[in-house]
Amino acid sequence: MKFLLLLITAIGIPALAHADAWHTNYNRALSRAKAEQKPVLMYFTGSDFCGYCKKLDREALDQRAFQAYAAQNLVLLKLDYPARKPQPRHEREQNQILKMRYRVSGFPTLILLKPGGKIAGEIVYTRGGPRPLISQIERTIHRQAGRR
Numbered sequence: 094m095k096f097l098l099l100l101i102t103a104i105g106i107p108a109l110a111h112a113d114a115w116h117t118n119y120n121r122a123l124s125r126a127k128a129e130q131k132p133v134l135m136y137f138t139g140s141d142f143c144g145y146c147k148k149l150d151r152e153a154l155d156q157r158a159f160q161a162y163a164a165q166n167l168v169l170l171k172l173d174y175p176a177r178k179p180q181p182r183h184e185r186e187q188n189q190i191l192k193m194r195y196r197v198s199g200f201p202t203l204i205l206l207k208p209g210g211k212i213a214g215e216i217v218y219t220r221g222g223p224r225p226l227i228s229q230i231e232r233t234i235h236r237q238a239g240r241r
Contacts, residue, residue, distance in 0.1 A: 114163060115171040117184055119191060122170040126208045132234060133168045134216070137192065137202040142176040146201040149218050159223035167230070174200065205233050213237040 115136075116122040126133045136154070138146040153159050163169055172188045173180065191197075195204055195212075203216035214233040219225050 114160065115169045117171060117173070119170060119172075119187055122168050123206075123210050126168040126206070126210075129168065130208050131166060131168050132208060132213060132230075133170050133206040133210075134163070134230065135170045135172060135191075135195070135202075135204045135206060137172045137174070137195075137197045137200055137204070139174050139176065139200040141178045143200040149201050152220070153218065153223045153226045156223045159226060162223070162227050162230075205230060207237060 116125070122133050125131075138150075140146060140150075172191055173184075174188060174192070195202075197204075201218065203218065205213040205216055207213050214237070216226070216229050216233065219229075
């Protein structure tokens, strides 16, 4: 029984922590970003139909290296546009407004916001796992820090 409890803890808690890392409410994410002085990584995704979104999740966003980096350095905001999955009406409406506001024309789209909510830059995912993604986020953050 102890072994089973340890196994559930070892497997379940990281997965649960990752699921909780992504905000779905724009205003709450911005409030947290301001309070913690962290940028917001907005992830526009079609989670149940977009092949490239699934690939981005699998190759980078779901990897421990990215999750550890994000926990220390980012506020994560996932804006989903599912074709078949049910979604609360308020979330669907919020996401449509944000898609228009940020002129998102395809999925996946990653936009980095400064802690105050202004756009720092668009992040273009390239193959290679979490490291190239993290590097691009870091370059965008440092480029914006120089423009203050």
